[in-house]
Every structure is written in C-alpha cells, then in structure tokens.
Amino acid sequence: MRTPPMTITDQAARSPVRRDDATGSTPPARDAAATRPDAPRLTTLDRLEAEAIHVIREVVAEFERPVLLFSGGKDSVLVLHLAAKAFAPGRVPFPVLHVDTGHNFPEVLRFRDETVARLGIALEVARVQDYIDDGRLHDRADGTRNPLQTLPLLDAIAAGRHDAVFGGARRDEDKARAKERIISLRDEFGQWDPRNQRPELWSLYNGRHTPGQHVRAFPISNWTELDVWSYIARERIPLxxxxxxxxxxxxxxxxxxxxxxxxxxxxxxxxxxxxxxxxxxxxxxxxxxxxxxxxxxxxxxxxxxxxxxxxxxxxxxxxxxxxxxxxxxxxxxxxx
Known part of the structure; x- marks a missing residue:
C-alpha cells in the first residue's frame, strides 16, 4: 500500500525549523559560523579597510604604472597607510606624486619628506612655481593657487605615463565628489564627465581605457570624516x-x-x-x-x-x- 504524500501541514509539523511562539513566523536563517562564540566580528572600520585594500590591490594588478597623489594631508596619508598594509611585508609598489603649489604649510612639507623616507618609496613633485616662472600659468587675483594645480598634475601624469592615479577623495566631502565612482575614467585631456560614469556592481571595477586615457582610483570613497579619524586613532597613524x-x-x-x-x-x-x-x-x-x-x-x-x-x-x-x-x-x- 502506497504511503500518501505529506501535506504542507505535515511537512511543517516535522520540520526542524523553530517558529516564534508568539507570531508563528519563522525567524531569519543565520550563518552557523556567525553564531559561534569565538567567531570574529567585523566592525565598520574592518569592512572599510578590507574594501580599500581590495581596491588598491585590484588597481595594482590591472594597471601598469599607478601613482598615489600625496599631499601630506590626512586622507592621502590614510591611503598610503592602507597601501603599506596591502603589500606588507613588501614595499608599496608605486611612487607618490605631490603637486606643490609653493603655498604649502612648512609642517606638511617636512612630514611629506619624512614619510617617504621612512617607507622607502619614490617621490615625484610637480611645482606650480615652475609654470609661473616660465609663463605657462599666472597667479590669480585672489592669491589662491589651488586651481592652478590642474595643468602641472596632468603634465606629471603624462610624463610618468601613469595610467592609474590613487586619490584620497571621499564622497561625503562635496557634491561633486559624491558623483565619482571608485574607479573613475579621465579622457585623453584628463577631463572628467560626470554623465559618463560606469556602473560598479558589487566589488567589480571597470578599468578599461584607451591609450592617453587614465583612471582615478578612490579607495576610501565610502569613508566619512569620522571613519577616517576613528581609523587613524585605532591604527595610531602619524600625521x-x-x-x-x-x-x-x-x-x-x-x-x-x-x-x-x-x-x-x-x-x-x-x-x-x-x-x-x-x-x-x-x-x-x-x-x-x-x-x-x-x-x-x-x-x-x-x-x-x-x-x-x-x-x-x-x-x-x-x-x-x-x-x-x-x-x-x-x-x-x-x-x-
């Protein structure tokens, strides 16, 4: 005699899945490994660190001549620290580039030189003053030289044949930076088109580019200012x-x-x-x-x-x- 098939009610009665006595609902499934008392728990900073290190390694693996924009400010210091962790115990496998406006704080320039000497990495410097001296640029009426950095930067990228440029920009800093992808394409003129952004699904990054183009890579895009300071405090990073x-x-x-x-x-x-x-x-x-x-x-x-x-x-x-x-x-x- 054939045994009749179990109904849904019969299956539920025999199921080992626990149900909430008050509501009758089934609690969400939980990863068995995550319920172990000794299972490591990743903090927000751990996850941000892992994402940034993944981006840095991906760029180094995919591009031929990456470089890191390094001003001595906290965000570029953080990216350099993450790069050192990504490739430890080896050295950081790319140089750093500073666009020196000539109006920098002396304390920052000293820190820049001490940092590259300590890590044993190459420093490339593009000087705005050189461009003013030979007439390619002119000082602005308001005195600031920040907008004058663009031409020396693009020339330094071309001279170094850098196809990927790491930066410490974060999306929470400014509305324009919030539009950036983690891997952001620049055209043959070094220009950025906010309407021509590539989708970034999960942790897949598109670094495809043609000769003359390059990408800007922002490993800490998803960090906030508080995340940056909390991580610097945790790691005791010099500043x-x-x-x-x-x-x-x-x-x-x-x-x-x-x-x-x-x-x-x-x-x-x-x-x-x-x-x-x-x-x-x-x-x-x-x-x-x-x-x-x-x-x-x-x-x-x-x-x-x-x-x-x-x-x-x-x-x-x-x-x-x-x-x-x-x-x-x-x-x-x-x-x-």
Missing amino acids: PSLYFAHEREVYARDGMWRPVGPFSPPRGDERVEVRTVRYRTVGDMSCTGAVESTAADLDAIVAEVAASTLTERGATRADDRLSEAAMEDRKKDGYF
Whole structure:
C-alpha cells in the first residue's frame, strides 16, 4: 500500500525549523559560523579597510604604472597607510606624486619628506612655481593657487605615463565628489564627465581605457570624516602637527580663522590674534582656515568630529566657496 504524500501541514509539523511562539513566523536563517562564540566580528572600520585594500590591490594588478597623489594631508596619508598594509611585508609598489603649489604649510612639507623616507618609496613633485616662472600659468587675483594645480598634475601624469592615479577623495566631502565612482575614467585631456560614469556592481571595477586615457582610483570613497579619524586613532597613524590643537597667529575672514604667513597676509582692517586652533583639512596657506579647538590628541579629535555639524571642506576651505559648483568645475578640467 502506497504511503500518501505529506501535506504542507505535515511537512511543517516535522520540520526542524523553530517558529516564534508568539507570531508563528519563522525567524531569519543565520550563518552557523556567525553564531559561534569565538567567531570574529567585523566592525565598520574592518569592512572599510578590507574594501580599500581590495581596491588598491585590484588597481595594482590591472594597471601598469599607478601613482598615489600625496599631499601630506590626512586622507592621502590614510591611503598610503592602507597601501603599506596591502603589500606588507613588501614595499608599496608605486611612487607618490605631490603637486606643490609653493603655498604649502612648512609642517606638511617636512612630514611629506619624512614619510617617504621612512617607507622607502619614490617621490615625484610637480611645482606650480615652475609654470609661473616660465609663463605657462599666472597667479590669480585672489592669491589662491589651488586651481592652478590642474595643468602641472596632468603634465606629471603624462610624463610618468601613469595610467592609474590613487586619490584620497571621499564622497561625503562635496557634491561633486559624491558623483565619482571608485574607479573613475579621465579622457585623453584628463577631463572628467560626470554623465559618463560606469556602473560598479558589487566589488567589480571597470578599468578599461584607451591609450592617453587614465583612471582615478578612490579607495576610501565610502569613508566619512569620522571613519577616517576613528581609523587613524585605532591604527595610531602619524600625521602633520597642524591637525592637532596648537597656538597660532590667525585673523578672521569669511567666518574662518586664516593663518598669518607670507602667502596669507591679513588686510589692514583684520586684527591678528593668537588662538588655540587646529586644521580639519590641509591645503594651501592661502585658502585653508583653522577651527578653534582644544583637541590635542587623536581621541579628542574623534570626539570633536563626531559632534560637528559642518563638513571639513565647508568649514575651512575658501577655494570651495568661489561658486556653488567650484569643485565640480575644477574636476571637469582634471583636478583631483
């Protein structure tokens, strides 16, 4: 005699799947490995680190002559640290490139040179002053040289035959940077078209390009400023002293504390004061403002950033206030 087939009710009664007594619903399936008491738990920083290292390794594997844009600022320092971890115990397998405007903070230049010497990597420098001296560029009326970096950068990329350029840009910094892909194509003129972006599904990146083109690679695109500082604090990554609270001569302009220096002199009606300040982002002396702060160590900076309601660039970068689309206009021309 044949046994009649089980009904759905019979199957449910014999099923080992536990049901919630109150609702009768089946709880979601759980990975057995994840329920082990000794199973490692990845934090947000662990996942961001793994994604960034994956991007760096993919670019090095796919491209012939990558280079890292290195200003000595915290984001490029972070990318360099991640690259060192990606290829440890070997050396970072690509050089770093700094576009020197001539208006840099001395502390940042010293840190740049100390860092490349410590890691034993090559440093390429493109100097804006060389272009001004021979007439290819001219100083702007507002004094800032940040927009003048584009031509030296593109020339340095061409001279080094770099087909991939790592940058430390993050999507949370600016609306234009939020449009970027992790692997972003630049055309034969080094220009970026925000309407011509390639899809990035899962962790698959399209680096295809023709001769003369190159890509910009942004391993920390998905990080926030708080993520950056939290990771720097966790890893105890060295940074330029400007990032920590210190006494400095400053004057107020456009809602920012501007540094007193040869490239950012105060006007006649601007009063110089000594304040305890630090820098949230590091650019030229002529366009970067400080914020009042007593955060003198990494843990204090993490707490300060967590409570801030202003983005770092919006609070401290005069060059981003030139127009509503200042960053996007520069990026279309080939800027970082």
